[in-house]
Amino acid sequence: MYVLSFVLNAIVVSALSPLAVGLIRTLKARIQVRVGADPFQPYRDLSKLFRKDEVISEDASWIFTASPYIVFGTTLALAAGVPILSSALTFAPLSDMLVFVYMLAVGTFFLALSGIDAGSGFGGFGASREMTIAALTEGGLILSLAALALLTGSSMFLTMASVTMTLPLAKVLPLIIAAAAFFIALLAENARYPVDNPATHLELTMVHEAMLLEHSGKGLALMEWSASNKLLIFTAIFVNVFLPWGSPTSPGLAALFVGAIWFALKTLAVLAGIACIESGMAKFRIFRVPDLLFTSFVLSVIAIVLTV
Amino acid sequence: MNDQHIIQRYLSDRIPERSGNTLVVRAEAHELTDLFRTLIDALPFISMFATDEYGSFSIRYVFGVPHENAFIVVLLPLSGTAFPSLAREFPCTALYERLCMTMFGLTAEGHPDPRTVTLHEENWPRDTYPMRTSFEWNTRVPMRGSGTYRFHEVSGEGIYEIPVGPVHAGIIEPGNFRFSVAGEEIIALEARLGWVHKGTEKLFEHLAMSQHPALAEHVSGDSSFAHSLAYCQAIEVLTGTAVPERARYLRTVFGELERLTMHLFDIGNICGNGTGFTFMATQGFRMTEELRRLSQRLAGNRFWRSINLPGGVTKDISADDARQLTTFLGALKEDFADMMNVADQSASLANRLQGTGTLSRVVAQENHATGVAARCVGIEKDVRVEYPYAAYDSLKPDVVTEQAGDVDARVKVRVREVYESIRLIVLALERLPRGPLATTIRTLPSKGMAVGLTESWRGEIAYAVITDDQGAIARVAVRDPSFVHWQLFPHMVGRDMVPDFPLINKSLNLSYTGNDL
Numbered sequence: 001m002y003v004l005s006f007v008l009n010a011i012v013v014s015a016l017s018p019l020a021v022g023l024i025r026t027l028k029a030r031i032q033v034r035v036g037a038d039p040f041q042p043y044r045d046l047s048k049l050f051r052k053d054e055v056i057s058e059d060a061s062w063i064f065t066a067s068p069y070i071v072f073g074t075t076l077a078l079a080a081g082v083p084i085l086s087s088a089l090t091f092a093p094l095s096d097m098l099v100f101v102y103m104l105a106v107g108t109f110f111l112a113l114s115g116i117d118a119g120s121g122f123g124g125f126g127a128s129r130e131m132t133i134a135a136l137t138e139g140g141l142i143l144s145l146a147a148l149a150l151l152t153g154s155s156m157f158l159t160m161a162s163v164t165m166t167l168p169l170a171k172v173l174p175l176i177i178a179a180a181a182f183f184i185a186l187l188a189e190n191a192r193y194p195v196d197n198p199a200t201h202l203e204l205t206m207v208h209e210a211m212l213l214e215h216s217g218k219g220l221a222l223m224e225w226s227a228s229n230k231l232l233i234f235t236a237i238f239v240n241v242f243l244p245w246g247s248p249t250s251p252g253l254a255a256l257f258v259g260a261i262w263f264a265l266k267t268l269a270v271l272a273g274i275a276c277i278e279s280g281m282a283k284f285r286i287f288r289v290p291d292l293l294f295t296s297f298v299l300s301v302i303a304i305v306l307t308v
Numbered sequence: 309m310n311d312q313h314i315i316q317r318y319l320s321d322r323i324p325e326r327s328g329n330t331l332v333v334r335a336e337a338h339e340l341t342d343l344f345r346t347l348i349d350a351l352p353f354i355s356m357f358a359t360d361e362y363g364s365f366s367i368r369y370v371f372g373v374p375h376e377n378a379f380i381v382v383l384l385p386l387s388g389t390a391f392p393s394l395a396r397e398f399p400c401t402a403l404y405e406r407l408c409m410t411m412f413g414l415t416a417e418g419h420p421d422p423r424t425v426t427l428h429e430e431n432w433p434r435d436t437y438p439m440r441t442s443f444e445w446n447t448r449v450p451m452r453g454s455g456t457y458r459f460h461e462v463s464g465e466g467i468y469e470i471p472v473g474p475v476h477a478g479i480i481e482p483g484n485f486r487f488s489v490a491g492e493e494i495i496a497l498e499a500r501l502g503w504v505h506k507g508t509e510k511l512f513e514h515l516a517m518s519q520h521p522a523l524a525e526h527v528s529g530d531s532s533f534a535h536s537l538a539y540c541q542a543i544e545v546l547t548g549t550a551v552p553e554r555a556r557y558l559r560t561v562f563g564e565l566e567r568l569t570m571h572l573f574d575i576g577n578i579c580g581n582g583t584g585f586t587f588m589a590t591q592g593f594r595m596t597e598e599l600r601r602l603s604q605r606l607a608g609n610r611f612w613r614s615i616n617l618p619g620g621v622t623k624d625i626s627a628d629d630a631r632q633l634t635t636f637l638g639a640l641k642e643d644f645a646d647m648m649n650v651a652d653q654s655a656s657l658a659n660r661l662q663g664t665g666t667l668s669r670v671v672a673q674e675n676h677a678t679g680v681a682a683r684c685v686g687i688e689k690d691v692r693v694e695y696p697y698a699a700y701d702s703l704k705p706d707v708v709t710e711q712a713g714d715v716d717a718r719v720k721v722r723v724r725e726v727y728e729s730i731r732l733i734v735l736a737l738e739r740l741p742r743g744p745l746a747t748t749i750r751t752l753p754s755k756g757m758a759v760g761l762t763e764s765w766r767g768e769i770a771y772a773v774i775t776d777d778q779g780a781i782a783r784v785a786v787r788d789p790s791f792v793h794w795q796l797f798p799h800m801v802g803r804d805m806v807p808d809f810p811l812i813n814k815s816l817n818l819s820y821t822g823n824d825l
Binding site: 202 | 587654659
């Protein structure tokens with residue numbers, strides 16, 4: 001069962017994550033009255049990149065070449081512990097929230113290292129910005145999950161999901177506050193507005209993209225794919241752990257089918273939300289980002305206080 | 309004020325020679341600084357350039373006399389190749405002097421920074437000066453470097469350098485920037501341009517006159533019309549040609565349409581791409597595209613080209629077209645107002661624009677900034693009012709100014725100018741007189757000089773045309789506003805941070821090709 005859930009989650013996330021990114025892009029285009037590419041464009045981009053050769057800086061060490069595999073690997077491990085189609089289908093050893101947060105940090109660490117490793121100026125400041133943002137996001141991320149752990153009496157995602165569904169109405173308020181805090185962390189961790197602009201071509205303003213500038217071909221494909229995996233994983237936690245209504249707890253096939261539909265609908269709503277945010281506002285100045293991330297932190301603390 | 313008054317007021321006892329719209333006064337090297345100081349205290353400095361008449365060099369400093377359509381030119385004949393540098397006392401001359409050194413092989417004695425501009429020493433051989441008459445326009449210059457360029461270095465704990473360009477990620481022109489930063493804050497910025505040098509000024513001396521307007525249009529494609537108009541005006545003054553009334557009004561219409569096109573583009577580009585408020589980019593670029601298609605319909609190309617020629621214009625606007633254009637502009641105005649309504653309500657956008665890239669009034673004045681760069685700090689400078697051309701003397705444009713000097717102020721200047729341009733076009737179309745489109749120009753006088761000035765959407769474009777003793781064009785000195793405004797950047801980014809540079813850059817939207825010529 002464990003092995004099955006690991007493989008299934010990893011496959012489902014990897015197979016669907018480019019679609020999630022594509023959907024945001026298409027929705028954004030439509031909101032801005034553009035036609036835009038269809039949501040399947042990221043698959044074409046990935047397959048193109050996988051067929052291309054890599055150009056690697058002479059100054060790069062093994063870290064640079066290994067990083068895409070390590071980063072992609074961490075996203076697969078992250079996917080295993082998160083309830084995607086059904087909370088029954090999670091890989092329990094990796095389902096602990098602390099394991100999740102620090103597995104995430106491993107990925108970020110190698111992403112930043114590979115940014116610095118090639119020796120370009122852009123990679124360096126991209127990495128420096130990423131680490132600043134990651135450090136500031138961590139507070140809100142951990143505490144929002146901690147609030148949920150206190151609410152549900154467990155630090156395991158699979159238990160959290162099933163308990164939140166049966167929460168008494170009085171405890172819904174801290175849950176919603178914690179969810180809001182987590183949503184801010186989701187935007188920051190995934191290089192979305194207002195923290196980072198995933199669509200920019202201006203190197204000087206980039207955070208996440210600046211670290212990828214030196215990657216090409218397969219390495220770039222894996223990095224891009226990891227980023228979309230991460231987005232889908234965060235969305236899955238948001239919709240299945242914080243707002244798990246509709247997600248089945250039993251592993252039956254019929255339940256799985258219902259779970260898939262609910263998951264799709266809720267994910268679509270989150271993606272549409274991100275698309276709206278990215279169409280309706282300007283990106284924040286990097287010095288204003290801490291304010292936003294501090295808000296996430298404060299919201300989490302409020303959720304915890306309300307719970308205890 | 310007639311010539312006598314101008315001379316009395318600005319030149320005291322000197323006797324200038326009148327040529328075209330210029331009053332040329334000769335100066336010796338030792339009296340140059342004093343004369344320059346007297347003039348620059350009273351008059352705006354427009355340009356300076358060198359000329360080579362088969363081995364005898366001279367330098368000309370051009371000052372404008374606003375509201376008189378006259379220019380005072382200080383002519384400094386050189387006995388050898390050295391001239392006294394004014395750059396220490398008047399920083400606005402620094403870059404011009406470097407250009408004279410690079411292009412003509414002259415020496416500005418006492419120049420604080422004599423590094424070459426435009427022709428890069430990594431691949432340009434020593435002692436090769438393309439603007440000299442002895443240099444054939446079609447010389448194949450071997451790729452042989454003569455040195456390396458040294459960027460200014462900033463040292464200190466925690467300071468690091470970010471090299472950017474000359475090749476960029478977007479489809480933009482090449483420019484090499486060196487940022488010295490502490491964390492995210494910019495300590496110093498040095499721009500190294502010249503990557504798109506095309507030998508434009510040399511080509512003016514080689515190509516037939518009939519090809520000159522097209523060449524001027526290609527100095528900087530985004531201000532094609534203003535460039536060719538400045539050239540044509542200089543020729544018309546030189547030959548004493550009176551342009552037909554209808555052509556004057558049509559030039560106003562086309563000139564304002566070009567301004568409208570680029571202002572809409574810039575507002576979309578600054579507010580949209582610069583800050584990530586993508587809605588503005590989509591809408592701004594859509595409106596720009598509508599104007600490009602209008603250009604295609606009226607001029608047969610998308611960049612307001614092949615309209616000007618010395619003596620008038622080649623493209624007419626029929627009564628039918630005029631009516632359609634007025635309706636189109638009415639709709640565009642409403643469309644634009646709707647877009648700005650959305651922008652005005654966005655707090656995140658205002659936060660990005662306000663206080664970013666602040667230009668001080670002193671810096672703008674010292675560098676003789678023009679156009680949007682001058683008007684965003686409250687300097688009322690506009691060629692259309694100060695040296696009225698086309699039909700501007702009867703249409704009386706309002707000069708739009710803002711005070712803050714930040715990116716927000718530059719956007720606001722553009723927004724208000726969009727409305728002003730629409731008003732001017734509609735007014736010009738209403739009053740469009742009947743008559744011929746162009747008249748034939750008379751022959752050029754020998755040893756003449758004239759200056760043509762236009763207000764492009766970016767700022768003041770200056771063309772100085774000089775003829776030789778046979779009455780052929782000997783020199784066309786082109787000065788795009790970008791050349792002046794690039795010098796403002798190091799002063800503008802002082803307290804800003806690296807990720808805001810693209811936004812500040814877009815807020816002036818300078819031309820690389822116009823700078824590199």
